[in-house]
Each structure stands twice: as C-alpha cells, then as structure tokens.
Amino acid sequence: TRGPLIETSHLNHLIQYHKPDLRVVHAAFPSSQTVEHKKEEFLKRRITRAQFLSLNDIIDSHSPGDFELPDIETFTQQMKKIDVGINDFVVLYDDNYIGPARTWWTLKYFNIKNVYVLNGGYLKWLEEGLPLEEGEPHKVWHRDNSNYAFKENPCLLYTSPSPRDRQKSRMPSSA
Numbered sequence: 001t002r003g004p005l006i007e008t009s010h011l012n013h014l015i016q017y018h019k020p021d022l023r024v025v026h027a028a029f030p031s032s033q034t035v036e037h038k039k040e041e042f043l044k045r046r047i048t049r050a051q052f053l054s055l056n057d058i059i060d061s062h063s064p065g066d067f068e069l070p071d072i073e074t075f076t077q078q079m080k081k082i083d084v085g086i087n088d089f090v091v092l093y094d095d096n097y098i099g100p101a102r103t104w105w106t107l108k109y110f111n112i113k114n115v116y117v118l119n120g121g122y123l124k125w126l127e128e129g130l131p132l133e134e135g136e137p138h139k140v141w142h143r144d145n146s147n148y149a150f151k152e153n154p155c156l157l158y159t160s161p162s163p164r165d166r167q168k169s170r171m172p173s174s175a
Helices: 008-016 035-044 072-082 098-109 121-127
Strands: 022-028 050-054 089-093 114-118 157-159 168-172
Touching: 008 022, 008 089, 022 035, 022 098, 035 050, 050 072, 089 098, 089 121, 098 114, 114 121
Parallel strands: 022 050, 022 089, 089 114
Antiparallel strands: 157 168
16 A cells, blocks of 8 residues: 655656546645745646645634634535545645645545655755646636545544543544
C-alpha cells in the first residue's frame, strides 16, 4: 500500500498523460499571508490543473475549537466547487505542509481514499522547473451527485480520555 506522499516526477507524469480522475489542489493554509494573498499568488502561477482551496473553507467556522471539521453538507459543497469526488486521485500542495497535511486528513475523514501530499511541495516543483499555468483555473466540470457521496469516518476522531470530557471532538486523532 502506498504512503501519503507522491513525488513531483509522478505528479508531472500524471498531468502530462491527462489522468482523467486526477485532481490537483492548492491546499492553502492561511498563516502570515492572508487567503486573498495566497489566491492572488495562485492566479499568477500554479501547478498545472490545480484548483484553489483554503483550509478555512473546510473547517467549522462556528466551533469554539481551532480547525474543527465541517458538517458533511459544507464539505460536499466545497468539494463540488473544486470538483473533487469520492473516487478521484487527489494531490495536495502548498508552500508549506500545514494546509496539505490537514486537508489530507480531512479528505480521508470523509472517505476519499486516494489522497496524497506532494513531497517537497510547491517549492520543490518550482526548483525542478516543472510545468506551471496562470490565470483563472480551468472550468470545473461537475459530475452527477453519486460522485459526491461522502461518508464520515468517526474512527479518525479524537476521544478525550477524561470522563468529564468524554465526547467526540471533531479534531484529528493521533491513531
């Protein structure tokens, strides 16, 4: 079984040969840069076939905790916007690992099986001089709703060991 990383050369090969179920996603983590700034940079140059997704789009913004999971309806809506379906081959990248790693876990939680993080990220892609594109991303072609039949996997949630806190948190489990 394959690990969570994919090499730049492998992704480049999949792009060149137009793998139909390939979805490349710039999984932006809004750190010191705002989401708007990251989106501007994305529009200037990005990995070919990439769509933009902010980590803020796939968290529960009403939760008191940091970066908790969204409900399944919100998640589905965001995946439809970037045309990521349950059976797609998804590659996540950014200029750091926080956004892609957290997005990887979130997609796994909603039972997307083929999710990978680009080893070395966007910076390695640039260093190797691999293909880029600019401007608005290509139009996303939405498929029928069965492609977005996501299910939650509660085994990936953290359960507090404290009896008074014994509730499911919508945060990653270390297991």
